[in-house]
Amino acid sequence: MNVTVGDTLPERSHTPDNVQLMLYNAALWNGHRIHFDAPYATDVEGYPGLVIAGPLLGDWLNQVVEIWLADEGVLTSIEYSNRIACYIGETLTAGGTVTQVKGKEITIEVFIKNESGEIVTPGTARARING
Amino acid sequence: MSIITPEIQAAIGRSSDPVRERVTRRDIRKYAVATGNQTAKYLQGDVAPPMFHVAFVWGVVPLDQLTPDGVSVDTLLPKFPLERAMAGGLEIEYCKPIHPGDWLTATRTLTDVYEKAGRSGPLLFYEIVMLVTNDKQEVVIREKTTRILR
Numbered sequence: 001m002n003v004t005v006g007d008t009l010p011e012r013s014h015t016p017d018n019v020q021l022m023l024y025n026a027a028l029w030n031g032h033r034i035h036f037d038a039p040y041a042t043d044v045e046g047y048p049g050l051v052i053a054g055p056l057l058g059d060w061l062n063q064v065v066e067i068w069l070a071d072e073g074v075l076t077s078i079e080y081s082n083r084i085a086c087y088i089g090e091t092l093t094a095g096g097t098v099t100q101v102k103g104k105e106i107t108i109e110v111f112i113k114n115e116s117g118e119i120v121t122p123g124t125a126r127a128r129i130n131g
Numbered sequence: 132m133s134i135i136t137p138e139i140q141a142a143i144g145r146s147s148d149p150v151r152e153r154v155t156r157r158d159i160r161k162y163a164v165a166t167g168n169q170t171a172k173y174l175q176g177d178v179a180p181p182m183f184h185v186a187f188v189w190g191v192v193p194l195d196q197l198t199p200d201g202v203s204v205d206t207l208l209p210k211f212p213l214e215r216a217m218a219g220g221l222e223i224e225y226c227k228p229i230h231p232g233d234w235l236t237a238t239r240t241l242t243d244v245y246e247k248a249g250r251s252g253p254l255l256f257y258e259i260v261m262l263v264t265n266d267k268q269e270v271v272i273r274e275k276t277t278r279i280l281r
Contacts, residue, residue: 023164031197040200063167066180078223080221
């Protein structure tokens with residue numbers, strides 16, 4: 001795998017629905033109502049809809065890197081922060097750009113952006129290329 | 132004047148009781164499906180995808196210990212003077228792969244609490260480091276969570 005600073009990862013979009021969000025939180029055993037109880041999320045907490053769980057967005061950052069690496073490298077670390085809340089009905093797009101290459105060690109600035117193009121979840125991933 | 136009380140200061144360095152659990156193929160498969168993963172080795176549960184540990188270590192607490200909004204109270208944390216959570220961050224190091232049948236132990240430690248001046252008042256930051264180790268005492272995952280309260 002030949003990696004150069006400035007290389008961009010193929011973007012990948014997600015439009016999670018209620019079922020996926022419910023299954024995700026069930027897999028975690030997360031009973032937070034803002035993720036499945038729409039009247040509670042909107043009327044009590046004042047959100048515009050059901051809130052997409054923050055670590056699900058984080059997971060998609062991992063996935064977009066792994067899909068790009070395929071079998072030619074391994075993800076060694078990732079850091080990210082959830083900056084802007086996202087809701088069911090939104091389409092969210094994961095992507096990234098290689099910012100550093102040191103031998104086999106590479107650094108990728110990754111992001112999840114919403115339909116307005118705002119970066120909702122920025123992050124940094126590190127990977128090691130095989131060979 | 133600092134908002135970090137002696138009680139909060141004293142809680143820094145406190146660790147949770149270790150939680151030991153066995154990884155199952157079914158748990159890996161559920162996680163992979165729920166996250167929209169398309170990679171066969173994860174969907175088949177042969178190996179765990181990144182961030183599977185988030186589901187694996189999530190606390191399983193009795194219903195009567197959940198708050199009315201369905202959240203489990205983190206007993207590692209002291210009582211903080213600020214309660215409104217702002218954006219937080221996660222740093223994860225993947226040290227060893229996770230396979231079905233592995234017994235893993237997770238231990239969380241409150242490693243730091245500090246304050247900064249925000250535009251509309253003080254901000255309180257806290258950091259929790261979680262180590263996930265295998266039965267050979269090797270670190271499998273190292274994770275640091277930073278949360279901000281205002």
